[in-house]
Amino acid sequence: MDRLLRGEIPPGGKCDIKTLAREACVDRTAFYGTRPYAHLRVEFERRLHALQQAGDIPDPREAQITRLKAENAKLKERLAQSEQTITELTDFRAQALARFAAQHEEIVRLREAAAGTSRVSRLPTPRTTVIGTCS
Numbered sequence: 001m002d003r004l005l006r007g008e009i010p011p012g013g014k015c016d017i018k019t020l021a022r023e024a025c026v027d028r029t030a031f032y033g034t035r036p037y038a039h040l041r042v043e044f045e046r047r048l049h050a051l052q053q054a055g056d057i058p059d060p061r062e063a064q065i066t067r068l069k070a071e072n073a074k075l076k077e078r079l080a081q082s083e084q085t086i087t088e089l090t091d092f093r094a095q096a097l098a099r100f101a102a103q104h105e106e107i108v109r110l111r112e113a114a115a116g117t118s119r120v121s122r123l124p125t126p127r128t129t130v131i132g133t134c135s
Helices: 002-006 017-023 038-053 060-116
Strands: none
């Protein structure tokens, strides 16, 4: 029993009553009811539960499963957060494009209005000639 609880699990076994019975060369039914080894089953389950409550999992496979489940939960949380960020950025992009389109429409409207009146003077176009070398 102590070997199983220390994590010394035989090949093909687990940290359970079935493996305990196989290691003790006793029929598994002897651990139940009023049979001779029922008190050992109770003691084994109590100690196993105490180890699990303390955060120590003697079965390496069970420890790996627990670790992978925790890692999977973290990854799912990160994925949900990433999806939320993508959604927010997509909404922001759509709003920015809509604002740009509205601003463009306003600029076009103002240019058309300015072209119809003679009181508004146009700014001169920028010079495109280069004076001297740039190097």
